[in-house]
Amino acid sequence: MKLKTFKHGSHPKEFKEFAEHKLLETLPIPDEVFIPVTQHIGAPCKPCVKKGDEVKTGQLIAESAGFVSSNIHASISGKVKAVAAFPHPNGSKSIMIHIVGDGNDEWIETEKVSDWEKLGKDELKKLISDAGIVGMGGAAFPTHVKLSPPKDKPIDTFIINGCECEPYLTADHRMMAEQTEKMVLGTKILMKVLDVKNGYIGIESNKPDAIEIMEKAIAGENTISVVPVQVKYPQGAEKMLIKAVVDKEVPTGGLPMDVGAVVNNVGTAIAVAEAVIEGKPVVERVVTVTGDAINEPKNVIARIGTPFSKLLEYCGGLKPDTRKVLMGGPMMGVAQYSLEVPVVKATSGILCLSTDSVPEIKEYACIMCGKCVEACPMFLLPTRLSKAVSKEKYEMAEELGIMNCIECGSCSYVCPSNLPLVHQIRIGKLKINEKNKK
Amino acid sequence: MESLIYAVLSMGGIGLFFAVLITLANAKLKVEEDPKIELVNDLLPGANCGACGLPGCGACAELMVKGEVGLSACPVADDDSKDQIGKLLGLSHEAGEKDVAVVLCQGGLKNVSIKADYDGVKTCLGSTLVSGGERQCAYGCLGNGDCCVVCSFDAIHMGEDGLPIVDREKCTGCGKCAEVCPRDIIEMHKESHQVFVLCKNQDKGKAAKEACKVVCIGCQICVKKDESGGFTVKNFLASVDHSKYGSNPELPTDKCPTNAIVNVVRASE
Numbered sequence: 001m002k003l004k005t006f007k008h009g010s011h012p013k014e015f016k017e018f019a020e021h022k023l024l025e026t027l028p029i030p031d032e033v034f035i036p037v038t039q040h041i042g043a044p045c046k047p048c049v050k051k052g053d054e055v056k057t058g059q060l061i062a063e064s065a066g067f068v069s070s071n072i073h074a075s076i077s078g079k080v081k082a083v084a085a086f087p088h089p090n091g092s093k094s095i096m097i098h099i100v101g102d103g104n105d106e107w108i109e110t111e112k113v114s115d116w117e118k119l120g121k122d123e124l125k126k127l128i129s130d131a132g133i134v135g136m137g138g139a140a141f142p143t144h145v146k147l148s149p150p151k152d153k154p155i156d157t158f159i160i161n162g163c164e165c166e167p168y169l170t171a172d173h174r175m176m177a178e179q180t181e182k183m184v185l186g187t188k189i190l191m192k193v194l195d196v197k198n199g200y201i202g203i204e205s206n207k208p209d210a211i212e213i214m215e216k217a218i219a220g221e222n223t224i225s226v227v228p229v230q231v232k233y234p235q236g237a238e239k240m241l242i243k244a245v246v247d248k249e250v251p252t253g254g255l256p257m258d259v260g261a262v263v264n265n266v267g268t269a270i271a272v273a274e275a276v277i278e279g280k281p282v283v284e285r286v287v288t289v290t291g292d293a294i295n296e297p298k299n300v301i302a303r304i305g306t307p308f309s310k311l312l313e314y315c316g317g318l319k320p321d322t323r324k325v326l327m328g329g330p331m332m333g334v335a336q337y338s339l340e341v342p343v344v345k346a347t348s349g350i351l352c353l354s355t356d357s358v359p360e361i362k363e364y365a366c367i368m369c370g371k372c373v374e375a376c377p378m379f380l381l382p383t384r385l386s387k388a389v390s391k392e393k394y395e396m397a398e399e400l401g402i403m404n405c406i407e408c409g410s411c412s413y414v415c416p417s418n419l420p421l422v423h424q425i426r427i428g429k430l431k432i433n434e435k436n437k438k
Numbered sequence: 439m440e441s442l443i444y445a446v447l448s449m450g451g452i453g454l455f456f457a458v459l460i461t462l463a464n465a466k467l468k469v470e471e472d473p474k475i476e477l478v479n480d481l482l483p484g485a486n487c488g489a490c491g492l493p494g495c496g497a498c499a500e501l502m503v504k505g506e507v508g509l510s511a512c513p514v515a516d517d518d519s520k521d522q523i524g525k526l527l528g529l530s531h532e533a534g535e536k537d538v539a540v541v542l543c544q545g546g547l548k549n550v551s552i553k554a555d556y557d558g559v560k561t562c563l564g565s566t567l568v569s570g571g572e573r574q575c576a577y578g579c580l581g582n583g584d585c586c587v588v589c590s591f592d593a594i595h596m597g598e599d600g601l602p603i604v605d606r607e608k609c610t611g612c613g614k615c616a617e618v619c620p621r622d623i624i625e626m627h628k629e630s631h632q633v634f635v636l637c638k639n640q641d642k643g644k645a646a647k648e649a650c651k652v653v654c655i656g657c658q659i660c661v662k663k664d665e666s667g668g669f670t671v672k673n674f675l676a677s678v679d680h681s682k683y684g685s686n687p688e689l690p691t692d693k694c695p696t697n698a699i700v701n702v703v704r705a706s707e
Contacts, residue, residue, distance in 0.1 A: 091569030093576060337554035337569050361557075423559045426567050 003205055005230035006243040010375045010410040012167050012233050012331065014206060018290040018297040019170045024178050026301045027314055029105050033075050033305030034086050034096045034342040035061065040134040041141045042068035047097055053080045058108045058281055061097050064132075070142040070345075071132035074099060075283040075303035077106040089308075089327045089334060089341040096342070099305070110279030116189060124193050124276060131275035132282045132345075136267030137161060137172070137236065138328055140346035143268055147193050149257045157246050157261040158196040160187055160269055162203040162210065163229060163236035166329025169349045171286040172266040174299045176203070176210040179270050180217045186269030187224060189276050194262055199224040200245050206231045233331060234408040238263040240377050252404055267348075288349035289315040292357055293322040302343050308350055309339040323358040326351040331409040364417040372411035372421060378404050382411035382421045389428035394435065397428045405429070474503045477526060481519045482512060487590035489513050489612030503527065513537065514591075514610040537611030537626040539585075539594065539604045540702060544636045544652040545578035546599030551649055566620045575649040577638040579623055585615035606706070631680045635660075637698045640673040647696075654698040663693045 038044040045062035055074040062072040078101040085093040129144035149155055164172040191199050203211050205228045218224045229244045239250045248259040274280040290297040295316030326333035372382040380401050388397040411421040479499035486494040490511045501507045509520050509531045517533045524531040551574035558568050562580040565571030571580045581600040593608035594615055616624040623638050639646045643655035656674030668683025669676055
């Protein structure tokens with residue numbers, strides 16, 4: 001049977017072998033954590049602790065500031081040493097809450113729910129919102145916002161994103177294989193909140209073990225089904241996944257809710273289950289530490305705020321010829337200049353690449369081959385967008401739909417002239433946003 | 439021989455026909471334009487730099503003649519040509535001093551610490567998207583020369599040290615470089631203002647020192663030493679108020695412990 005997929009896209013080499021079959025390990029509690037108040041799309045949180053305060057694990061330390069925002073909780077127990085600016089993995093310096101641990105990992109009292117099915121939709125949504133759950137796939141969009149579609153947009157499809165189309169990353173794969181029960185539970189909770197009868201779990205076919213385990217786990221359910229999808233990048237982008245699973249196209253400039261769909265990541269579903277059943281906020285996440293420049297690639301459950309250096313140390317340290325360390329995968333990840341940046345809610349992986357994997361590349365002129373056009377999953381013309389931006393013709397770029405670019409990196413990946421297409425497009429988007437603000 | 443004559447006659451005939459047509463069209467379809475516009479246009483610098491915010495000198499000349507913009511619309515034209523335009527249009531013009539771009543950063547490759555290799559799009563704006571480029575200082579020059587590209591007067595160049603150098607003679611004060619700089623380290627100042635705090639770093643002393651050797655650490659020495667009260671320190675960064683400080687070049691620049699306060703004219707000599 002031909003597997004479902006979307007049109008266009010690219011086929012980067014997978015490199016999943018580094019950590020694909022490494023079982024989840026829990027990182028020992030770190031001595032200190034740096035917890036940024038900006039870990040999500042939307043308004044930065046307001047810190048509600050100050051220097052010198054004692055905090056317990058799971059305690060609210062920064063409150064959500066608005067609807068599109070998400071609470072932040074202490075990930076270890078100890079004393080707040082500072083609320084100040086430290087390097088953030090997004091490249092800027094931002095306000096973080098620096099907690100020095102007491103080594104006890106003493107939790108706040110959490111409310112455990114024995115029978116979640118008795119809770120109403122709004123109660124469940126409040127639990128999810130209070131727990132600070134955001135999209136754990138990497139975009140970090142607050143989940144409670146996704147679960148509150150406007151009344152004129154009825155939702156009939158719910159999809160769990162288990163594609164993990166980024167090369168190297170294996171966090172979602174391991175979670176599906178090892179935290180299956182929690183994931184199915186989280187899916188059911190999310191479906192109840194949305195009042196949806198059609199649930200799908202989209203998994204790329206390069207994870208046959210995960211597909212098998214998931215199929216067994218949902219054997220008794222008649223509202224959830226597993227949909228194996230073709231291995232292609234960016235299959236895990238929500239618009240592409242909706243196209244593959246239910247064959248609906250999100251309109252230009254629209255959101256998945258415009259076609260009645262909501263997509264959530266595997267990690268998000270697990271976090272939802274933990275928040276509802278155990279009353280546990282987002283204080284840890286699975287991070288894939290991988291690449292050819294790390295001694296022991298692993299899938300690690302790490303506390304939010306743990307410095308990257310601690311994680312790398314746990315994984316045997318970096319090899320001497322390390323050239324690049326990224327947060328996230330090679331296609332959309334962010335290059336880091338410091339290893340003291342903390343794990344945030346969006347850190348799906350830490351990718352360490354050696355000199356061999358990051359060859360020096362030379363740019364050539366565009367030869368108009370059109371490979372980028374064929375690769376673009378949003379049906380844009382990356383080469384023309386990039387040229388328009390480099391010539392500062394921002395109106396032209398806007399007309400060509402630059403704002404619809406999802407920055408997946410397919411165009412830059414396939415370009416035989418090594419042109420930094422996505423980088424140019426991002427510059428254009430920045431300029432256009434600046435102009436529109438004025 | 440005969441065919442030659444036919445050819446000359448027919449080509450000549452066609453030529454004559456179109457010449458008459460064009461002459462008629464020229465007379466019939468003529469657009470009346472104020473002759474002053476062309477005169478003003480000739481007096482404007484003609485660089486089409488865009489500092490007036492209009493598409494080129496021609497557009498500026500047209501609006502000047504219409505009286506929609508004043509003489510000050512063009513920051514580039516010198517006093518001489520402004521006087522002539524003023525006479526032509528019956529506008530008065532106050533002779534002023536020209537502005538010159540000043541690069542408020544000394545974070546060249548000699549002074550600033552390097553945090554990473556940057557191999558993305560080689561523009562300043564591009565590097566702001568990737569952790570702010572190669573240099574440690576989050577306030578200083580990015581070194582990719584967006585300011586040099588945008589200058590229509592060949593007045594700003596990237597020095598060997600990776601810092602732009604302004605040619606104060608050639609600079610016309612159009613302000614394009616200041617506009618394009620993503621870190622806002624280029625500012626326009628009167629030509630007679632010579633002493634500046636060449637730093638924008640607002641970090642505390644220790645963090646600032648780690649980023650760059652020639653950095654303002656907010657030590658307040660300039661505030662104490664300068665009696666005119668021209669220096670103030672805010673957010674660990676000194677700034678100079680030229681209205682109080684005047685343009686006295688004799689005031690001490692050598693008191694700054696990090697050499698962040700510089701007389702830009704003397705330094706370039």
